[in-house]
Amino acid sequence: MDLFATSAISLFTDPEGGIRYWPDFLPQEQADAWFERLRVGCEWQSERRLMYERLVDVPRLLATYRTDALPESLPLADLLAQVRATVPAPFNAVGLNFYRDGADSVAMHNDKLHTIVPGQPIALVSLGNARRMNLRAKDRSRGFAIELAPGSLLVMSHASQLSHLHGIAKTTRAVGPRISAVFRVRPEPWAPDD
DNA sequence: GAAGGTCAAGCGCA
DNA sequence: CTGCGCTTGACCTT
Numbered sequence: 259m260d261l262f263a264t265s266a267i268s269l270f271t272d273p274e275g276g277i278r279y280w281p282d283f284l285p286q287e288q289a290d291a292w293f294e295r296l297r298v299g300c301e302w303q304s305e306r307r308l309m310y311e312r313l314v315d316v317p318r319l320l321a322t323y324r325t326d327a328l329p330e331s332l333p334l335a336d337l338l339a340q341v342r343a344t345v346p347a348p349f350n351a352v353g354l355n356f357y358r359d360g361a362d363s364v365a366m367h368n369d370k371l372h373t374i375v376p377g378q379p380i381a382l383v384s385l386g387n388a389r390r391m392n393l394r395a396k397d398r399s400r401g402f403a404i405e406l407a408p409g410s411l412l413v414m415s416h417a418s419q420l421s422h423l424h425g426i427a428k429t430t431r432a433v434g435p436r437i438s439a440v441f442r443v444r445p446e447p448w449a450p451d452d
Numbered sequence: 453g454a455a456g457g458t459c460a461a462g463c464g465c466a
Numbered sequence: 467c468t469g470c471g472c473t474t475g476a477c478c479t480t
Binding site for chain 2: 306307308312315317364366367370428
């Protein structure tokens, strides 16, 4: 029995479940402990991108694992079990994003369609500092935002990736580090360095 | 293989 | 303050 993953808030509806949010998915103590273990233990990768003749850092750190090869030093198997208790999908991938401070961000985007399987959801667990996620329908019919609290779960349908964009804007507010763990069902075969 | 989309920082605008 | 839309260009997707 899980006393925490009780009530989902529906942010958007479609035939595949739309976009749902569980603010209290994990107990706070567990969210805090897992955040620290992931921050210290993940093999964080930085990337660079060219823009206007300058090489700039991608404003976040990244890590990717197959769910069938999770490092035992990380709490990802436990986290996956928690996620699957609420979202019963055959997740085979977890991507982690480390937003170190308010200068880290990700532009509005939808998940790469070749990295997800039609009909299967995407499950995003937030740890560490809260950050605001902006969401917008691609047809611009509506936009909304959700404060992604530590220990929360956001589930987005495959269909919602066709209809909506999401992103994390930079902020001048003093915000501490945040980690998101995003579970996906990727078409096989795939490798973590894809 | 051509065409179109992505997405990084910074600026102007509302 | 915030979000948004525009810019270039290498790389990715269709």
